Amino acid sequence: MSRFRTRQGLAPGTARPGAGLRRRDTLRLLGLGAMGAAGAGALSACAPSGGSGGGGGDASASTFGFSSWSLNEEASKPVVEAIVADWESAEDVSIDAVSYPYNDYLTQLTLKLRGGQVTGAVQLDIAWLGALAPMGRLLDLSDAAARGGYTEAALTSGQYEGTQYGLPWTTASIGLIANSTLLDAAGITEQPTTIEQFEEALRALKDLEGITPYAAATKVAQLKDIFPWMRTFGSTLVEGDTVTIGDDASVEAVEWYKRLYDDGLIAADVDRFDARALFAQGRVGFYDDAVIGKGATIAQASDPALADAMVPVPRPVLASGDAPQALLWGHVIVVVDGEGSDAATEFALHTTSDTATVADYFERLALPPTTAEGLGDPAVAQDAFTTEWTERITATATPGPFWHLTQNAQIEEVVAQQVQAVLVGGSSARDAMNAAREEITGLMER
Amino acid sequence: MTPLIGAARPRRGERLSNTAFALLLTLPGMALFAAIVCYPLIASLVTGFFEQSLVLPGRSFVGLSNYREALQGDFWPVLRQTAVFTLGATAIPFVLGFALALALNSGIRGSGFLRGLFLFPWVIPGVVVSFLWMWIFNANYGVLNGVLTRLGLIEESVGWLGEPGTAMLAVIVTKSWASFPWIMVMMLAALQTVPRELHEAAAVDGSGAIRRFFTVTWPGVRGVAAIAILLEFIWNFQHFDTIYVLTGGGPAGSTETFAVAVYREAFHGFDLGRATALGGLWMVLLLGLVGLYLRMFERETDR
DSSP states (O other): OOTTOOTTSOOTTOOBTTBSOOHHHHHHHHHHHHHHHHHHHHHGGGSOOOOOOSOOSOTTOSEEEEEOGGGGSTTTHHHHHHHHHHHHHHHTOEEEEEOOOHHHHHHHHHHHHHTTOOOEEEEEEGGGHHHHGGGSOBOOOHHHHHHHTBOHHHHHTTEETTEEOEEEEEEEEEEEEEEHHHHHHTTOOSOOOBHHHHHHHHHHHHTSTTOEEEOOOOSGGGGGGHHHHHHHTTOOSEETTEEOTTSHHHHHHHHHHHHHHHTTSSOSSOOHHHHHHHHHTTOEEEEEEETTHHHHHHTTOSOTTHHHHEEEEOOOBSSTTSOOOEEEEEEEEEEESSTTHHHHHHHHHHHHHOHHHHHHHHHHHOOOOSBHHHHHSHHHHTOHHHHHHHHHTGGGEEOOTTTTSTTHHHHHHHHHHHHHHHHTTSSOHHHHHHHHHHHHHHHHHO | OOOOTTOOOOOTTOOSOHHHHHHHHHHHHHHHHIIIIIHHHHHHHHHTTEEEBSSSSOEEEOTTHHHHHHHHTTHHHHHHHHHHHHHHHHHHHHHHHHHHHHHHHTTOTTHHHHHHHHHHHHHSOHHHHHHHHHHHHOTTTOHHHHHHHHTTSOSSOOOTTTSHHHHHHHHHHHHHHHHHHHHHHHHHHHHTTSOHHHHHHHHHTTOOHHHHIIIIIHHHHHHHHHHHHHHHHHHHHHOOHHHHHHTTTOSTTTTOOHHHHHHIIIIISOBHHHHHHHHHHHHHHHHHHHHHHHHHHHHHHHO
């Protein structure tokens, strides 16, 4: 008899019929666990979190958060970090800085805001205000805005349905930037002003070895850049509540974009960050960017002379005399109602309107200020690139067609997905744009 | 009633049967399971019957509308893409892992070092692996295009992640690279349980290497191989990070699997109702696979 017998007369680990858990049962339980895990894996991420509806927290607290994608980008990170550090030491407050990459920022912010995990000041793209303001978590900053000395146009970029949720940090536009050195090398003596001239210029650039003539967005993240081209071809995109994407003009624009893709004039697998990297290597003739593009691109360029070669180009038009299309662009700082919101409001006001701060911000990142005083600062007023950009591109810029809608991000993604399907040959431009119109209409009706 | 002389009276704490005691021990785990698995699961399934936004408050009951929309919309293409990815990302690492396990089991020199070396891809976090391969496959400054251009195999850069045909292949290659080591380890362990005497006896009987593989080696490792394949299949069926980082489901949805589609619906489209409906359909398929796994596991343990 084994000396390891138990009181029941069985060795440890020996299954006893009718009592205890048998090995088979254990395996079954493990299987049930696996089933549960499979289901949970599939679904639990979508479980409603409940979120916290109201503001909550001590508004007068001296600790608050600051969410910013600029803290995630090489060029802007040290500049914004310095602003935060200076304000912390000057005002004896503590700022918890949080950052996400630009392309994931809206999703991350939405989730955290819904879960009540965001406090303080939040940097926003002006296109996102419509998505976040309806959540009811942002403070009305009208009083602070009145103290900032912002221009009227800039203030508008921080408003949603008449309420001033955002203090404008920078306001400009998205347009084309060209490498004049490459244009010279390709024999392009004048900036193209029409689509036809633009295409000719791209074909001339294609003859240069290793050059991407136009680093247009072909990844979903920035394919919303197609909107100004659609407008260039004459589409209104939306009229009131009626989506007009799918009209002849928008289809023609996408067919043209597809032709550029097929002819190798634009490249596969490009988003804004790829375009900047390629431009910084001197391998791109034209690309779409905001005015910040100059600073962001120069920061990663090995050739300092590239800065002098960068020129803003108004978007070519369909017929001479048409107004060049450009998309308004800018950042605002909003404040989340709750913990530290008073101090966060002061921080947002200082960051966006203190003349010394915004002038320094401009000098280091080429981001134009939004206050009359800031714009009048010699560093800003005498900058040739920014002045040219403002006069030639921002002058005719318009807001995104769907910015006012909560579903703006989804709508832009729908169009981007459909355009991408055309580019890779999965759909005709007509079918894709009709499908986009139907889907967008459905989204707008929700 | 007079107690029987000599009969041991159960003391306090000894009244529980083994079954009851075991169940008692599992209670904390079961409670945790209910809180972090059952509740979200049920809540999510319920959400599938509502129109609910991630951004806006409130929701409205829409019955089976979300499920109907999912079946009429994304479900079938996503199922096809999930199947292609899952099959590819299971078959390739299995063949590779098994081949390497056979090589290592044959007693080649340096097998210990090689075993450690081959495990390297497995210990790197999945997102890091994905970024690594994203740089390799990048159309405009990727290593792969650079190498192929220098070798004269291509004249113009290939958009590996930007074309539907190559994007799925790139995703499968990346996932295979990350997961072949664990299959190699599993199969190596199984191979080491096959008695060497059987090989020797078969060799004495005149069996060649291929015949010995099919008559001695494969029967000895077949059970483990089946479980490894099925587990890898289930994991790939749920896989997210490699695809999301490399292609985000693109181009034009050509690499969009269930995991990515549910994420996109929920966190890009902010449509929780449709996301959970799609997730519910996905879960039904997964449960079938898990049931198959359990059946195979039990059969293997009975052997």
